[in-house]
Each structure stands twice: as C-alpha cells, then as structure tokens.
Amino acid sequence: xxxxxxxxxxxxxxxxxSLLCKGHSCRRVASDLGxxxxxxxxxxxxxxxxxxxxxxxVNCESKRPKRESEFASVNDLVHLxxx
Numbered sequence: 001x002x003x004x005x006x007x008x009x010x011x012x013x014x015x016x017x018s019l020l021c022k023g024h025s026c027r028r029v030a031s032d033l034g035x036x037x038x039x040x041x042x043x044x045x046x047x048x049x050x051x052x053x054x055x056x057x058v059n060c061e062s063k064r065p066k067r068e069s070e071f072a073s074v075n076d077l078v079h080l081x082x083x
Contacts, residue, residue: 006035008043014054016043 008016012033019029026040033040043050069075 006033008033008035008039010050010054013043013050016040017047017050020044 016029016033020026020040026037026044030037030040
C-alpha cells in the first residue's frame with residue numbers, strides 16, 4: 001500500500017517560506033500544495049535550517065532532510081579520499 005504522506009522537495013519548502021513571508025496563511029498554502037497545515041507549520045519552524053540548505057546548494061529534489069550520522073566525520077574523510 002502506498003504512503004498517503006506527501007513529502008515536499010527543498011525547492012517546494014523554500015516556496016512555502018516565501019509565500020508565508022508574503023502574508024499567505026498556513027491553511028491556504030497547505031491546501032494549494034495538498035499537504036497538511038501541521039507540515040507547513042513545521043517548515044516555518046525550521047525556516048533557518050531550510051534556507052541554509054538551499055543557500056548551500058543542497059540537492060533541490062531532495063525530499064527528506066539530511067540526517068547526521070554518528071560517524072559523519074569519518075564519512076566526510078572517506079569522501080575526501082575517494083573524490
């Protein structure tokens with residue numbers, strides 16, 4: 001069975017932030033994008049994190065935020081060795 005949740009891409013989350021800054025309500029933005037009001041409020045709460053990701057040119061098609069693992073520093077070093 002397919003998931004009923006709709007995950008917004010980074011680009012869509014930035015669009016949500018800009019609409020909210022222009023004065024649109026959370027309910028209106030949520031209904032326009034077909035997601036819940038709570039999801040829009042969560043995006044607004046994480047506004048600074050999302051904008052930082054966007055400014056760092058993180059993949060805009062990414063739907064889920066990047067999680068930091070326990071071994072993030074090791075992963076970064078291995079990535080530097082490979083690249």
